[in-house]
Amino acid sequence: MNVLVVFLGLGFAVIGFAAAVCIILPLPRIRLVTRFRALGVLILACVAYVAVGYVLGEYGLYGRPGPWGWLVVLAAGFGILRFVLADRRRKPVAIRTPDKPSAKVPVPESPAEVARPDITPVEKDSEPRPAASPPVGAPQRTSAGTPVNGGTPAEVVSHPAPAAPRRGQVRRVPRTGTHWIDPGDDVRVAGRHLGGMVYVGSETLQDTWEHANNALIDPRLPVARLGTDLGGESLPYWPSYRDINPRARATYLDWLAGGRSDPRIGPGYVFLYFYGLERRFFQDAPTEEERRLLVAEVSRLHEAHGENHSVRRYLGVFLNAAAVVLEPHGEHKPPFARSAHELPLLLRVAIGQMVKSGQPLSADWLLEWYVAHPDTRLRTAVTRALAEFRVLFMLLFDDRFPEGLLLRAPKRRLRAVYRAASGTFEADLRSALGDMPDIAALSRPVTVAREIADEAAGALQKYSRFLGRNPNGRDTIEAHALLPELLWPHFPSAGMEALRHWAQARIDDGGLVPVEQVVERLEGATPDKLGKRQLTGAADALARLSIGLAPDPRFALRSPRIGEPVVLFRLPAGLTKLEDVSETYKNLLFHVAMGSFIAQADGTVAAKEREVLEDRIDTSGLRPDERARLHANLTWMLEIPPDVGLFRRRLRDAPEGTRHVLGQAALALAAVDGVIDPNEIKAIERLYSAIGLPTEGIYADLHALTARSEPVTVVAPGQSENVGYAVPSPPPEDHSVVLDAERVAALVADTAKVSSVLGEIFDDGTDAEEEDLEESLDGEGSDFPGLDAQHAAFLDELLTRTQWDESEFAALARQFRLMEEGALETVNEWAFEQHDGLLIEAYEGYEINPDIAAELRS
Known part of the structure; x- marks a missing residue:
């Protein structure tokens, strides 16, 4: 044993x-x-x-x-x-700090410690690589590596942070525990100089369970020689240095060592770095100077990578919370940013202080509130003309509230918690906020802002549409002319007065000007072709100068072509909505078109015929501006007579009774001088044939003007058309027909009574159809032909971001009264038909295909 x-x-x-x-x-x-x-x-x-x-x-x-x-x-x-005692004898992580004469430089204790591949001490005479430096203009203060938990503290020496790491001392930092590398310092991991503003070390098992640090760079973990995952495809949604693969670690460390400014880096690496910055700010209680350095660095990242929705959102939330912590009662500049979830904290604090102190709300703060509100839908006119919209909003606000908008403080108090983007901690901000009213509970200011914003957006609608057709045309005369006159002093244009003088001189010369000259004056270039929208924009722009253009393509039988003239004429001051005309105007315009066609049938326009048409305009009872426009249109139609084919296209689907009314109207207009010339009869025959009426009916109608003693009955749509007419023998073609003037006058008067019938024919629906395609729910033009207005507006908003989470996508669909799945399917089917690919990828949210999005934006 x-x-x-x-x-x-x-x-x-x-x-x-x-x-x-x-x-x-x-x-x-x-x-x-x-x-x-x-x-x-x-x-x-x-x-x-x-x-x-x-x-x-x-x-x-x-x-x-x-x-x-x-x-x-x-x-x-x-x-x-x-x-x-191993930590006191083992070689620490190398921290490079600026030279200090009185400091001693420790040297490696043994070759074994120098040979470590994961953490390499910085030799005294080595030349450091560039590393991230504090942002320019930020307060500068650094110290040696600071222990956060566990391990033995390093020797701390205060020194000013340099613009870039210089050759300097090596500070001893224990290998165990988590250590923050101060701004301006340098640390070498896996052969790479990383610079400061990072956590380096190792966590205990308890640290991992209780408060894991996703950003902690653990030197014990393997790192690949080359980083080849620049886009971060291998990273999870919430990356952690501990969990990513060696190739991704190498990519991340290379990015840190390269100055953290490579725009090609994936957003996952930006978040991995940001996790450390937010933890340092809220968890480690650094000095105010260091906090400002952290905020400056996050601002730099936000600006450099803000095109990514997640980066823009989470880093923006941090900057809001950080501003409140640093200056809870300071005057913060309005952020002017949209929010998909809730009002930004900084905005709630700033406006809450105004409400608490009884200070009236100014226009710029109300606009920030409106833009940042989650329920706000910015119209296309706002996004296209943001600078002009802001100025106009403030002018309209100051007109309604010259002393500002005074608000009553709500009872609800502001409670705020910062939830880390890393998902590893929360920070209660109540101590920084104090007793603050929560303005998110107020609805009246948002309602007032929406009313003013809608008025401003409506006034900018034509200007916005012009920019939609001409993205580079903001500085043209036409663009300036389309601005609301209230904005002209704020956005001056040297060419406006020159255009006004040129147009007035042309009007004094008779008003007939080649159409391409007008467009060239407005847009700065001679057009290759003319479209209806282009001419409509020209008419609207000239109207801002009290100058009219005829024909207005909104109401013309056809638009002028290159080489043909248009008519410039004077309009009453203040007339800008040319589309607002009466039904009588549209009906009489059609009469004028038909009369000019018949009047020119014999090769000349009799003075009596022109006089009758002009008298018809003057005695119509229309507004002065409408009469001026009709006279200008008459001048153009006598210069460029309508083609009979235009009547054929307009009247193709009209009821027979309506077409008969127009045939009688043509006869009456031809007979206003008391005689119908044989050439005029031929023109009427062509008209009858074009509108689908039998030509022999002309003679029955002529007989009504020569033989009948009772008034002529005009058959309106819906009435019985079984009315018999005595058809006399056709008159000889070489003799004119003399008509009874009283009967002709009666027929003209009766055809005027059915102007509503003529109006239906004149209004062919073209404008309405184009508006339906052009208008979205916000009243702006759609660039997505094939999609209905509702889905087009939905897609227009969808393209403002590269990624949407599920709740945001669902909220957007509800905003446009669409079902989430239905909207996804409709837009993707449309994108596949138009661009041979899916626009929306549904994976952990909704990602927008960047290639198709670029095509749509262009």
Whole structure:
């Protein structure tokens, strides 16, 4: 039995001694994890040895220990002591700080420590690589590496932070625990100089469970030689340095070492870096100077990578919260940013302070509130002409509220918690906020802002449409002319007066001007072709100068072509909505078109015929501006007579009774001078044939004007058309027909009574159809032909971001009264038909295909 005990004790002693050697000796191949295991083996060996001694009573500690017992106890004690004090003897992570004359530069203790591939000390004479430096203009203050939890603090030396790392001291930082590398310092990990503003070290198991640090750079983890995952395709949605693969770690460390400014880097790496910045700001209680450095760095990231929706959102939330922490009662500049979830904290605090102090709300703050409100839908006119919209909004606000908008403080108090983007902590901001009213509970200011915004957007609608057709035309005369006159002093144009003088001179010369000259004056270039929208914009622009253009393409039988003239004429001042005309105007315009066609049938326009048409305009009872426009249209139609084909297209689907009314009207207009010339009869025959009436009906209608004594009955739509007419023999073609003037006048008067019938024919629906395609729910033009207005407006808003989470996408669909799945399917089917690909990818939210989005925006 004694022999057995001796061998057991000897075995445990040997095992314990070997474990102690693993802990004590600084061998290069013995990693930290191996030393941990050796410590456990040593403790087990000691416990087993003592247990054997107690059980057998031969070599117990209650008596005098034998030589092996002493050896095991001494080795165990020395091994444990060596492990506890290992941090003071092992080479620390190298922290580069600027030179300081009085400081000593430690050197590596052994070649083994220098040979470590994961953490390389910075030699005294080595040349550092460029590293991230504090933003220009930010307050500068740094110190040596600061322990956050665990380990032994490093020697702290305060020094000004340089613009870039310089050759300097190496500060000792323990290998265990989490350590923050201060701004301006440099740390070398896996052969790369990273610079400051990062966490370096290792976490204990308790740290990992309780408050994991996603941004912690653990030097023990493997790193690839080359980083080839620049876009971050391998990163999870919430990246952690501990969990990403060696290739991604190499990419991340290369980005840090390269100055953190490569625009090609994926947003996942930006977030990995940002996780450390937000943790430092809210969890470690740094000085105010360092906090401002952190805010400046996050602002730089926000500006550089803000095209990504998630980066813009989460970093924006941080900047709001940080501003409140740094200056809870300061005057913060309005952020002017949209929010998909809730009002930004900074906005709520700033306006809350105004409400609390009884200060009236100014126009700019109300506009910020409106734009940032989650329920706000910005119309296209606002996004296209943002600068003009802001100025107009403020002018309209000041007109309604010259003293500002005074608000009553709500009862609800502001409560705010910062939820980390990393998802690892929360920070309560109540101590910084104090007793603050929560303005999110108020609805009246948003209603007032929406009313003013709608008025401003409506006034900018024509200007916005012009910019939609001409993205580079903001500085043209036409663009300026389309601005509301209220904005002219704020957006001056040197060419406006020159255009006005040129147009007035042309009007004095008779008003007939080649159409291409007019467009060139407005747009600065001679057009290759003319479209209805282009001419409509020209008419609207000239109207701002009290100058009219005829024909107005909104109401003309056809628009002028290149090489043909248009008529410039004077309009009453203040007339800008040319589309607002009466039904009588449209009907009489058609009469004028038909009359000019018949009047020119014999090759000349009789003075009597022109006089009758002009008198018809003057006695119509129309507004002065409508009469001026009709006279200008008459001048153009007599210069460019309507083609009979125009009547054919207009009247193709009209009821027969309506077409007969128009045939009679043509006869009456031809007979206003008391005689119908044979050439006029031929023209009327062509007209009858064009509108689908039998030509022999002309003679029945002529007979009504020459033989009947009772008034002519005009058949309106819906009335019975079984009316018999006595058809006389056709008159000789070489003799004119003399008509009864009273009967002709009666027919003209009766055709005027059915002007509503003519109006239906004149209004062919073209404008309405174009408006339906052009208008979206916000009243703006759609660039997505094939989609209905509702889905087009939905898509227009969808393209403002590159990514939407599920709740945002659902809210957007509800905003346009669409079902989420239906909207997704409709837009993707349309995109596949138009661009051979899906626009919306549904994966952990909704991502927008960048290639198709670029095509749609162009």
